[in-house]
Amino acid sequence: MRGVPFILCLIAAAAVIFACGRWIDNSYAFFAAYVVVQYIVLGTAWNILGGYTGYVNFGVTAFFAIGAYSTVVLYKLVPALPLPVMVLVGGVMAGLVGLGTGYLTLRLRGVFFSIATLALAVVVQTLITNWDFVGGARGAYVLRPRVAPLIGGEYVQYLFLVMLGLCVIVLATARAIERSALGYGFTAIRDDEAAAEASGVPTLKLKLIATTLSGGFMGMAGAPLPYYVTYLDPASGFSLNYAVNAIAMPLIGGMNSWVGPIVGAVLVGGLQEYLRVTISSAVNVLVVGVLLVVFVIAAPQGIVGLFQRKK
C-alpha cells in the first residue's frame, strides 16, 4: 500500500499533538484544540464534494446535526455505548442521508444543487425541532462522564482524542482519493461533466460516492458534539457558523489539496478562538467574513495555491 507511510506520519503527528496537550495539562487548551480539529474534519469532508467534485453544499448543518442528534438518540437509548461507536453510527446515518440527497438532487447542476442542499438543512432542522424524543425546541442534556475512559483525566481529553483519530481517518481518505482513479474522476466531473461522461466516467455513481463520503464524515464530525457542549438545542446544532466555517476554511486554505482544509482550519479556527477569548465572542464571525472576501479577491486558489508552482 502506497498510503501506509503517510498514515503512520499522520498518526505520529496526532500522537505528538495529544502528548503536548497532556504535558500542558490545561482543559481550555483541549476545548480550543477540539474545535480546530473538528473544523479540519468538517472542512475536509465538505471539500470532498465541494472542492474535488465541484458541487457546493450549503447544507453542512444538516449532516453535522444528524451526527450530533444520532448521538443524543443513542445516549437516551443505550447510554453505555462507547463514543467511537456513536461516531460510527452518526456517520452512517449522515452518509445515508447524503446518498439519498445525492440521488434526488444530483440531476441539478451548479447553483440549483446548492439551493437544494440549503433546503435540506431547513427541512432537517424543522424535523428535529418538532421531535420531542430528542428534546424538540427545548434541547437535550447529555451528561458527560467525569473521567475519561481508557486514558484517565478529564473527559474533554477523550473527546479530543476521538476527534483527532477521526481527523487522521478523514485526511488519509482525502489524500487517498486525490491520488486514485476516483480523484481523477471527481476532477473530470468538476471540470466538465459531459466530457467526463464521454471519457467513460460514470458521473452519477461517482457523485453519489462523493455525497455519501462527504455527508458521512460531516456526521462523524458532529457526533461527539453533544458530549462537548453537554446541552444541545436545534439553534446551536444547526448554527450557521458550522456551514460558513466548513466552506470558508477549504476556500481560504485551498480546495485542490487535502492540505488546504488543514491550513484553513488552523488559521481561521485558531484566530477565531484567540479573538473569542481576547476581544469578544461575537467578533470571531466577522473575521471569517473579512478573510473570505480578502482571499476570494487576492488568492482564489487559497493559501496552498500561493505556494504551488505557477502553471
Added chain:
Amino acid sequence: MTAILHVEGLGKRFGGFVALDSIELEVQDGERLGLIGPNGSGKSTLVNCICGTLQNETGSVRFAGQALDGLSAHERTRRGLARSFQLPRPFGSLSLMDNLRIPILYTVNARGGARAIGNEAIVARCRDLLGEVGLVAKADRLPRDLTQIEMRKLELARAMAAEPKLLIADEVMAGLSHNEVDEIIALLIRLNDQGVTVIMIEHIMRAVMEVSQRLAVLVAGRKIADGAPKDVVRDPEVVKAYLGE
C-alpha cells in the same frame, strides 16, 4: 466487411420539433463515413443519440453486434464508441497528460482483465498519444495554454485514449486554417489506417471529399442521400438543400 454501427428508424423530438425522423444508417467496420448537412439539420443530435448524451424516442442503435438502447454515455464509451465535441471541452484544471489519463483510467482499465495498466504504462501511453498529435512538448501544460488547433488535437487524442473501435469527429476542423485542416485530415486517415472506423461531421467540403469513402446527407432531420461522395454531391436533392432552387 460487417457493419459496426447500425442505426435503425431513429427518431428524436424536442417538444413539437422533429429533430430526427426515422434515420437509417449503417457504418462498415474500418470505413470512413462523412456526414454532412446544413446547420440545424440534426447532425449533432444524431451524434448525441448514438453516443448516449441524448436518448432517442424511437428506433435503435446497435454497435458491434449489441443494442445500445438505454445505456448511458459512459457505458457506450467503454464499449468502444468515442466522440470529440464540436467545441473543445478539455478538463481545464488538468495537464494535457492527465486529460488523457481520465479516459484510460475509466475505459481501458475499467474494461478490466489483462488489459488494465499501471501508472507507468499509463504515463507512457499518454506520451505516445500526445506524440501522435504533436503535443508531447506541452504534456505538463494546462489546456488554457493551447491554441485552437492544439485544442482540437487534444480533443481527438482524448477520444483516442479510450481505444475506440469507432470515432465520431464532430466538426473538428471548423475555424482552422488551410494547413491546419490538412494536418487533421492526415491525422484522421492515420487513425483509420490503425483500424478505427471514423464518422466525420464537417462543413469544409474539401476535407469531407478527401477523407470520406462514403457520404451521408442530413437535411431537416431526414437522410436524403447516402453513397459514393462524387455521386452524392451531384444529387439534385442535395444541391437543392444547399443552394436552393
